[in-house]
Every structure is written in structure tokens, then in C-alpha cells.
Amino acid sequence: MGPVQGPVSWQAMAKKLKIGLIGTGGIAQGCHIPGYKSIPDDCEIVWACDVNPETAKKVADEHGIPNVTHDYHDILKDKDVDAVSVTTPNKYHKQPTIDALNAGKHVLCEKPLAMNADEAKAMCRAAKDSGKILQVALQNRFSGTGRFMREYIDNGHMGDIYYARAQALRRRGVPAWGVFIDKEQQGGGPLIDIGVHILDYTLFLMGYPKPVSASGKTWDTLGKDKSLFNFWGDYDRDKFTVEDMAVGFIRFDNGAVVVLESSFMANIEREVFRTQLFGTKAGAEVRVWGDDPIKIYTEVDRQLLDVTPVNIPEVKSSHTAEVQAFVKAIQNNEPSPVPGENGLVLNAVFDALYKSSQTGKDEPIDMTF
Ligand SMILES: NC(=O)c1ccc[n+]([C@@H]2O[C@H](COP(=O)([O-])OP(=O)(O)OC[C@H]3O[C@@H](n4cnc5c(N)ncnc54)[C@H](O)[C@@H]3O)[C@@H](O)[C@H]2O)c1
Numbered sequence: 001m002g003p004v005q006g007p008v009s010w011q012a013m014a015k016k017l018k019i020g021l022i023g024t025g026g027i028a029q030g031c032h033i034p035g036y037k038s039i040p041d042d043c044e045i046v047w048a049c050d051v052n053p054e055t056a057k058k059v060a061d062e063h064g065i066p067n068v069t070h071d072y073h074d075i076l077k078d079k080d081v082d083a084v085s086v087t088t089p090n091k092y093h094k095q096p097t098i099d100a101l102n103a104g105k106h107v108l109c110e111k112p113l114a115m116n117a118d119e120a121k122a123m124c125r126a127a128k129d130s131g132k133i134l135q136v137a138l139q140n141r142f143s144g145t146g147r148f149m150r151e152y153i154d155n156g157h158m159g160d161i162y163y164a165r166a167q168a169l170r171r172r173g174v175p176a177w178g179v180f181i182d183k184e185q186q187g188g189g190p191l192i193d194i195g196v197h198i199l200d201y202t203l204f205l206m207g208y209p210k211p212v213s214a215s216g217k218t219w220d221t222l223g224k225d226k227s228l229f230n231f232w233g234d235y236d237r238d239k240f241t242v243e244d245m246a247v248g249f250i251r252f253d254n255g256a257v258v259v260l261e262s263s264f265m266a267n268i269e270r271e272v273f274r275t276q277l278f279g280t281k282a283g284a285e286v287r288v289w290g291d292d293p294i295k296i297y298t299e300v301d302r303q304l305l306d307v308t309p310v311n312i313p314e315v316k317s318s319h320t321a322e323v324q325a326f327v328k329a330i331q332n333n334e335p336s337p338v339p340g341e342n343g344l345v346l347n348a349v350f351d352a353l354y355k356s357s358q359t360g361k362d363e364p365i366d367m368t369f
Pocket residue numbers: 022023024025026027028049050051052055070072087088089090092110111112137138139178179193
């Protein structure tokens with residue numbers, strides 16, 4: 001009789017994937033590379049690409065990545081490559097993603113998926129046509145609070161969530177590096193850069209209802225003011241072409257409403273990154289991280305209870321968890337837990353909010369592609 005086989009994990013059975021990096025800047029180095037390197041039996045990074053060849057070379061040397069290029073098409077021509085991370089500035093998400101999908105590679109694309117909904121639609125269409133995975137890097141839902149809240153909600157304890165307040169507010173937090181203040185390369189300011197995270201987190205907990213219309217307003221007075229302090233250093237105020245703050249009122253097809261607030265600069269006490277959920281059975285105030293991040297407000301037998309969960313799962317890095325989920329989806333031939341369509345929803349909402357700020361009207365949202 002042969003040896004008795006023990007249980008085999010998905011890792012042990014699966015093919016080891018070959019990965020290419022398109023863009024080797026901050027997020028690639030800080031999050032994607034550690035994510036892939038955390039599961040060396042399941043994947044290896046074989047290409048580093050950056051339009052800045054020195055950056056790509058430095059990253060490749062540091063991490064033992066065998067191939068370096070300044071042109072991502074070189075990666076797409078490599079038949080052995082299974083998947084790529086697109087970790088370029090927002091303006092350069094669309095083309096590498098579509099080209100990679102058309103070349104038969106799976107894609108993990110950084111957030112926001114695109115500059116606008118038209119681009120996001122083209123990317124989702126390419127994913128559908130190619131049958132490959134397009135995942136958006138929205139890591140916060142992989143956090144301990146995301147996992148705890150999702151299970152709590154799925155178990156019916158909140159009832160129907162009919163309203164949420166989502167806030168990603170900084171007091172003086174304009175990123176002074178990269179292209180974050182350049183509308184032409186980013187598509188927008190705090191709304192598209194950090195509002196994207198808290199809106200995704202909120203919609204994830206609400207079961208991603210379909211948005212139908214949105215009304216919004218943006219401002220840029222503080223961001224352009226040369227006299228103001230910024231925690232992250234000085235930046236050229238004359239080049240500040242994005243909003244410093246945006247607010248929005250978003251309606252969904254199930255009757256729910258989300259109010260979204262997002263800022264790089266605002267005269268508030270301190271940074272806020274949280275969502276408040278209003279359900280028919282309970283409400284919850286959730287900060288994505290920090291001490292005692294979740295408070296639940298409910299009623300049992302006519303007693304009002306404030307509940308503080310104590311066994312929230314510990315997740316060391318939600319970025320790593322997100323990369324691992326991408327690899328697992330490819331290996332198991334399963335849909336991604338963060339499909340491109342979710343990124344399209346977010347881009348479509350932002351388009352409506354930016355447009356509404358100009359027209360002063362509620363703007364319809366259409367996500368057909
Ligand atoms: N998920 C998160 O929490 C998070 C955090 C930070 C940034 N991001 C996202 O990651 C993306 C990149 O941000 P970053 O902070 O790493 O910026 P970065 O400027 O540090 O890095 C971007 C890199 O892409 C390179 N690049 C530009 N165009 C390219 C092209 N066509 N081909 C190959 N390389 C190209 C640049 O030379 C640069 O090295 C943005 O979309 C941003 O929104 C996400």
C-alpha cells in the first residue's frame with residue numbers, strides 16, 4: 001500500500017505563477033512585492049518594468065527579479081508570464097491593463113481602477129472578452145475590521161443597511177510627492193485617491209448595491225493657498241489642479257443612500273477614516289484600523305446596547321492579503337473577490353459627483369459596458 005495522503009492545501013496543488021510588475025514605485029515596493037514574496041511556493045516575480053529604468057533596475061536588484069525593462073510590452077510578449085500588477089499612476093492604468101488582458105495575462109490593477117468610468121468600462125470589457133481576472137487593489141476590505149463586519153452583517157445582525165456616512169478626511173494631508181495634485185494624471189484629488197477606499201469599504205459592507213444617481217460638490221481653495229501648512233511638506237500651489245475636498249450624496253437602486261466626504265485639507269480636529277452604517281436592526285461605527293475600531297449600536301428586549309467587539313481578526317497586512325487573494329483566485333480558477341466591476345462602480349460615482357459639482361444637479365449613473 002502506498003503512503004496515505006494527508007489533506008492538500010490549494011497552495012500545494014497549484015501551479016507556481018510568474019508575475020510581472022508594471023510600475024515599480026511606492027505601492028509596488030511597499031505592498032505588491034511583499035505580497036507576492038509572502039507566498040514563494042505559489043508565485044515569483046520575474047519582470048520589473050518602469051519608464052524610469054533606474055527605478056526598475058534598483059528594485060530588480062534588491063528583490064532578485066531576473067528581467068528588467070522600461071517597456072511593459074516586453075512582459076506581455078513573455079509567454080511564461082501569468083499575471084501582472086499595474087502599479088503606475090492613474091493615467092497609466094488603462095492601457096497596460098487592457099493590453100495585458102488581451103495578451104492573456106491576469107491583472108491586479110491599483111486603485112482607482114481608472115481615471116473615469118469610460119476607461120473603467122473598456123477595462124472591464126477587455127477582462128470579460130479575455131476571460132482573465134481583473135482585480136482592483138482595494139485592500140481595506142481584507143482588513144480585520146472588514147472581515148469581522150462582513151460576517152456580522154452576513155449573519156443578519158444589522159438588518160437592512162439603508163444609509164451610510166463614509167468619511168476619508170485629512171486636516172492637512174496633501175501628498176507632496178508623485179502626481180497626486182495633478183488632475184490630468186490622477187483624474188481627481190482626495191475623492192478618487194482616498195475617498196475610493198472608504199466608499200469601497202462601505203459598499204463592500206452594504207453588498208455593493210447599484211448606484212443610480214449622485215449629487216456632489218468639490219472645493220479647492222485650501223489646497224491652492226500658499227500660506228497654509230501641510231503635514232507632508234511643501235508642494236507647488238500653482239500646480240494644484242485637483243479638489244482639496246469633495247462631498248457627495250449617492251442614491252442606490254435598493255433605496256439606500258451613502259453620504260461621502262473626502263479631503264486632503266479641511267479645518268477639522270483630526271484625520272477621520274471611517275464609515276457609519278445605519279441598519280434596521282443595528283448601527284455601527286467602523287474605523288478601518290486603530291484601537292477599538294468598531295462600535296455597534298443595537299437594541300435587545302427594549303434595552304439599548306452599545307457593543308464593542310473584542311475578537312476582531314488580526315490581519316498583519318491587508319495589502320498582502322489582497323495580493324494572496326489575487327493569486328489564489330487565479331490558481332483556483334475562481335472569480336476575483338474584488339472584480340473590475342467594483343472599480344467601475346466607484347469611477348462611475350466619482351464621474352457623477354465631479355459633473356454634479358459643475359452642473360449643480362443630481363447626475364445619473366450608468367455602468368453598462
Ligand atoms: N492601495 C493603496 O492604498 C495605494 C497607496 C498608494 C498608491 N496607490 C496607487 O498606486 C498607483 C501608483 O502610486 P505610487 O504611490 O506607487 O506612485 P509612484 O509615483 O511612487 O510610482 C509609480 C511608478 O510608475 C512608473 N510609471 C509611470 N508610467 C509608467 C508606465 N507607462 N509604464 C511603467 N511604469 C510607469 C513611474 O516611473 C513610477 O516609478 C496609483 O494609482 C495610486 O493611486 C494605491
